Amino acid sequence: MADFKVHQRDGEGVSVIDLKGYLDAHTAPDLENAFQKLLTDRKYNIIVNCKDLTYISSAGLGVFMAFIEDVRKNKGDIKLSNMSPKVYNVFDLLGFPILYEIYREEQEAVLKFREQKKA
Amino acid sequence: MAGKAQKLTKTIESRTDNLLEVRDFVLQASRRFGFSEEEASKIVLAVDEACTNVIKHAYQYAPDRTIEIVIQPERDSLHITVIDDGKAFNPSVARLPDLKQHLSHYRRGGLGIYLMRTLMDKVEYKYAPGKRNEVRLTKYLTASEPRA
Numbered sequence: 001m002a003d004f005k006v007h008q009r010d011g012e013g014v015s016v017i018d019l020k021g022y023l024d025a026h027t028a029p030d031l032e033n034a035f036q037k038l039l040t041d042r043k044y045n046i047i048v049n050c051k052d053l054t055y056i057s058s059a060g061l062g063v064f065m066a067f068i069e070d071v072r073k074n075k076g077d078i079k080l081s082n083m084s085p086k087v088y089n090v091f092d093l094l095g096f097p098i099l100y101e102i103y104r105e106e107q108e109a110v111l112k113f114r115e116q117k118k119a
Numbered sequence: 120m121a122g123k124a125q126k127l128t129k130t131i132e133s134r135t136d137n138l139l140e141v142r143d144f145v146l147q148a149s150r151r152f153g154f155s156e157e158e159a160s161k162i163v164l165a166v167d168e169a170c171t172n173v174i175k176h177a178y179q180y181a182p183d184r185t186i187e188i189v190i191q192p193e194r195d196s197l198h199i200t201v202i203d204d205g206k207a208f209n210p211s212v213a214r215l216p217d218l219k220q221h222l223s224h225y226r227r228g229g230l231g232i233y234l235m236r237t238l239m240d241k242v243e244y245k246y247a248p249g250k251r252n253e254v255r256l257t258k259y260l261t262a263s264e265p266r267a
Contacts, residue, residue, distance in 0.1 A: 003139065025171040026135035055142075057167045058230035086160060093237055094230055 003027070006034045014113050015043045016106065020052035023060030031060065035067040044076020047109045051082035056090050064100065077101070077116075079109040124152070124192035133174050133184040133203070141170055141188060145199065148190045152197050153260060161238040162199065162258050168231035169201040169254045177205030177252060196240075196259045207246040 004027035005020040017034055021027070038046055048064075068078055081103040083091070091097065103109045129144045131137040145166045149159035170186055178184045187202040236242050241257035 022139065024135070024138050024167060025174065026138055057164060057171065058234055059171055061230060086157075090164065090234075093234065 004030060006030050008034060008038075010043070011110065013117065014045045014047060014110055016047045016049055018049045018052070022055035023053060023063075024055065024057045025059035028059045028063050031063045032066065035063065039067070039070060042074075044071050044074040045113050046071065046076065046078045047106055047113075048078060048080050049082050049106050050080060050084070050087055053083070053087050056087050058094070061091070061094060061096065064096070068099070077113070079103060079112065081106040081109045126192075127190040129188045131170075131186050131188070132182060133178045133180075133186055133205075134182045135171070135174055137186075138167055138170060142167055144188065145190070148192075149197065149258075152192050154197070154258070158258065158261075162197065162256070165235045165238040165256050166199050166201065168235045169199075169256060172208065172231055172254075173201060173203045173205065173252075176208045177203045179206070181205075196257055199256045201254045201256070203252050204250055205252065207248040207252050 003021045004023060005018075007018040007020070009016045009018065015038055017031075017038075019031070023031060035046075038044075064078060071078055079101045080091075082105065083102065088102070091100075091102065096102075101109070101112065103112070127144075127148055129141065131141060142163045145163045146159055149162045150156075154162065166188065170188070173186050174180060184203065184205060187200075189200045189202065191198040191200070235254075235256065239256045240259050241255075243255040243257075244253065245255070246252040
């Protein structure tokens, strides 16, 4: 489906997932597959860059809920970055900023992972 | 314009790939009615959640059933009714999750109902199991949004 794309980039000890398009009940399985692959590959330091994410519904938010526990059990985290105000509002309505670290820029999330690794 | 506005109807098959078409239909109607982009986005998301609930719960992902979406503009409000003939499910009586507790237990269900009730001014439900279920979502124009 051309209206949603998940692209993975691997950096130093961090994997970045770029989301593009809309994340709803139809496209949520694509993101689930991407998270599942990261877990299978034992990559637990994950940043989801939402720069080109134009829409999210609860089906998309549910994917983050489905994986965060497993990721944190393995001493990793899912951090989010570059959200548009429209997408952030949906995360905020559901109280996600309590549970997830959300950064303006991807680089801030990368630095946070590095700090946490040193600690 | 306070005259009787036109009712709009769309019927889709119960597949998630049709959600995009529903969102576009609702977005256009909400804009035309005079809602701001922010309010129109809220309506779109609420209707998406209602249709997703029908696909998941009423039809349990059967792809060949139908969902009817009826948009009825009134003088100062927009009513969107989502109609199915599947298993009855009443989101208006479903317990609203305590969000903090819900999230701390990593639960992913129930968020759609919470969103519908948070984003809209009113959520009403009528059902006749196996015959016709209706979720009626209402949003009022605020004083700052002049009626088109």
